[in-house]
Amino acid sequence: MVDLNPKRSDEPVWWGLFGAGGSWFAMITPVTILVLGIMAPLGILDADTLSYERVTDFVTSIIGALFVIGTLSLPMWHAMHRLHHGMHDLKFHTGTAGKVACYATAFLISALSVIFIFMI
Known part of the structure; x- marks a missing residue:
């Protein structure tokens, strides 16, 4: 039987940022x-x-600003997603608080990189 009201997950967003950050970093x-x-x-x-x-x-310039923002923020999203899931694998179940802390840190670095560009 097909579930007509499936539970929505936010995981594809985090996996997308994880993949983009890993690719950029590599x-x-x-x-x-x-x-x-x-x-x-x-x-x-x-x-x-x-x-x-x-x-x-x-x-x-637009290309340079995007380069700096990508260099600062995308690897941070990758690292925070890896940290969040790594803690879970090591049996440190921090729940929603750990998830929010990890992704808030990545968001903060991303926001600061955008602010840094606009301050120049």
Whole structure:
């Protein structure tokens, strides 16, 4: 028999953010670390490439703003979802309070990243 009034779950939203954050962290973050953490300090990049004016121009553009917001917020959603389910797997059943704490932290970081972009 088919249940005509199925219970709605919010889990697809969290899994979507989890997947987006994991994909971002796996594909974009290593390149960002390579460019900003290895190539720039070693002098492989021109000094003018990462000048304050150029970086500010990039971050205030639509693509740059989305890049910074994605870099800060998507991996946080991934980490908080993993933490929430990891606590459950380790038998720390925090219930709704743990879920709210994890996702509120990710939301806070996301909101702060958007505020950070608008402050520039």
